[in-house]
Amino acid sequence: MAAKNSGAAAVPAAVSTPPKQARGTRGNSETLERLRANIGPLSTTMLRELENTLPWYRRLSADERSSLGLVAQNGVAAFVSWYEHPSSPSWVLSDVFGTAPTELTRSISLQRALQLIRTVVQVVEDRVPELAGAAGQVDLREAVLRYSREVAFAAADVYARAAENRGAWDTRLEALAVDGILRGENPDALQSRMSALGWTSHSRFTIMIGPAPAEANATYLATLRRAAGRFAADVMVGIQGDKLILVLGNVADPETAYVRLSELFAEGSVVYGPLAATLTDATASAQSAFAGMAAVRGWTTAPRPVSADDLWPERVIAGDDSARRALLANIYHPLVAASNGLLETLNSYLQLGHSLEAAARDLFVHSNTVRYRLRRVCDVTGWDPLVPREAFVLQTALVVGRLAAPPKQGPDRPAARG
Template sequence: MIGKPKRSRPKDDDPAEAQQARQVPAASDAAMERILRKTLDHLEEALPWARSLPADGRRTLEGAIRTALDDLLARLDSQGKEEGEVPSPVPAELSRSLGPHRAMELTRVILDMLEEAGRTMEAEGERSTLVYARHAATAAAGLYADLAEARSGRKAVTESRIIRHLIEKTADTRTVDDLARLGWPTEFDCFAVVGEARGNDDGQGMENARQPIHTTVAHEGGRALVGESDGLMTVLINPDRSGTPADFCASILRFYADGSAVCLGPLRHGISGAEASIGAALSTHAAAPAVADPITAALPRPLHADDLLPERALNGDRDAADQLYQEVYLSLAGQDPDGPLPTTLLTFLRSGNSLEVTAKKLGIHPNTVRYRLRRCVEVTGWDAMDPRESFVLQAALIIGRIRRSHPGAD
């Protein structure tokens, strides 16, 4: 127990010693008052942000400083009989209202004051004061750790709520407020990464990865939200013009389970874009088995949502079907559905991707077929000569031809 050692009782027949003993507390009180006054007078120098506080806020700070010094003196005067642990110099409620950085600055001011007070005492009193200050610093560290954990818990709840609303497409003004509280700008670009969290056997994989993901993404210059959907870890990243989605995704791949599908949604803008990117990434994960290696079951990592448009459309993803129709079919056949490019492409795909058979069916030279197919690449970005990309083109043509014959279905 921290306490001041007992002084020997002065003899009744020694009035001078008794008078000296009676004067020690008074002198100590005067010294403590000077130290307290000095600390309060220079408070704004030590804490510049205190200048902007209202009067009651300033009184709260001064009260915390006085209370810390009073607690020290009470324990010293109790001669070791004071019960209870040494408290944090800045109480929990005040720490929460000030925020972690300001609370730590105020703690430092108080500890400096206590150490200065100890230097005015005799050796044993100074030693006891230093021990008290060390205990107070330990209590403060424990309090700040608890508050940080609580803030982290509240942040995790907020992130999960945002992700849930984005998945369910129920985002509203509360979602905007939640994003602002987490430091996201009003206007932002974003993309989603979806997959099974590493080490998720106990169901804690996502929570264990949450803070490391935040740290990693922040190191790359972006910001992240982490949430869950049907057991899948969903990470929404705002790159903040600091890198490509592929770069950010590569930096967090290690937080996803080995061998599992990790799906990368497209870069989109704003809350509606966040909903679209998360939806695309989840849809890609659902369609991933269709592109697994037939022998090893291996999957590319990550799987880009735009690379699985046909599989997603076949699995009922209307957004993927719309994208194939708008970005591929209409760019190819929007002005003239029966024109030379869509006609040549469709004939080529139905002729086993043979230039000669296509040329014979159309009554043109094979070089003309080659030229038209190259034009298709320029227009759509997909190459019919590549087996995988020809499948994308074929899916787009099928969707387009069906929609063209049923225009009211849109």
């Protein structure tokens, strides 16, 4: 079934006659003449059998049926040439499948290709009494069986090579897609590239970054994809230098997934970015994760994995402006808007050694009032000032907020001129 590029389907290549010196001529001249004379009728019968016995063939478009019909007809013609000059599987591979196995494998699966071969062989085998005399029927049947074996092995070889080529191409395309997310490429072009990889998620993107193993071979990457596939609808893997990047889509149980997947990274810190609603947000999430990786060593007891948002203080100290903006947007500004003394109470509590009583005396209120306001701080920001690490995040947010606010003008200090 030779094929050459013709859009979506495979088109047969011209049948070439193998050199006669391969193994000499087999079969008697009478059988050969009958075979040559019946190529047309055999092809017609074969096409009718394809329609009658293969439901998937009937569901193909007219162009695809025509192209695959030509492929099957070429298989009949190739058998006649092979019967006259038996040759090696390499000849079967080039003469039946031609030079475009990729197009053939895109048209039909390996299972359907073998069904197609079986139909072609069955048609020839059923017509053996008409194609050979009594003395040549056994020889012709044996030739049909041997030919079917050669073609079946050739088909398996074609699909195996096509799978290897697709795997190599998919790996390159996957690396480009991951790099496009990190660099913030055009979302439409990036979505098209990801769709070519079979990516279906349009929201809930997560990026995990950690140390890559010394030898991230194909077996390791396959294991990583398989494990990630248990928790996410879509998975992409990228390796940049000593960093392993995992892009997940639609994670079902994030907390469990991050912990389990972090075990597949090499030894060291693993950081995951915030959940992203769109591809554009996924770029920001990836940048946060990379900033977190650069600053995570500042938190010596950081969990593995750790959220990039949990590293806001370290990221601010390291000069990450996105972390500064996040502290303002998520902590400082909400506290200012909440009023009711939350900002003042939090500041007193943090400045006076995390003491409820000292803060109450400083604010001239009861300690229960301080406790209530601190609970309100937790409700407004999501960070609990009674937990030491979270108190550090809140204190960093207060510092960032004060630095972001315009300086107050003293009574004897003239206002700056614009």
